[in-house]
Amino acid sequence: MSNWWEKDPNREGPQFKYKDLPVFQKGLEVLQTVYTIFDLVKEDEKEENALLKDAVRIMLEDAQIALAKIAGAEGAELYGLKIENAYIIKSHARNIQATSNLLEMSEEIDDSYIQLLRNQVNDFRQAFLDWVHGFDPTNDVKGEWDFH
16 A cells, blocks of 8 residues: 555646645655654653654644645635645644754654754745745735735
């Protein structure tokens, strides 16, 4: 059985073009590193490990939601919908960044993994900013919830 992010001939075509975006690829790198960190945390009776495992589980959720929101933003035509997804992505990426500080306090995880994750989040941030700057603010409609 393959992972959902791996190539699947049944999941190709124009509706899956988001998978080739640098921001999506960088997000996958973050997700894969968080999975590795998750596997490094031992499941045992120690409360510290349980709390750490929960924190990393939340990081997994953050990374997965960010990737889903990239796909959603790419499927949207309107600037307002794209930027709404971008704010959600930013929030989840910042959660991962902040939680990496908690990981540093643990003896379960080698510092090299934490530094790798931080570097990947920074690379993701750069790709994210490039991606968001490509949104067309003129392709939008005004609505009752609009900030314009």
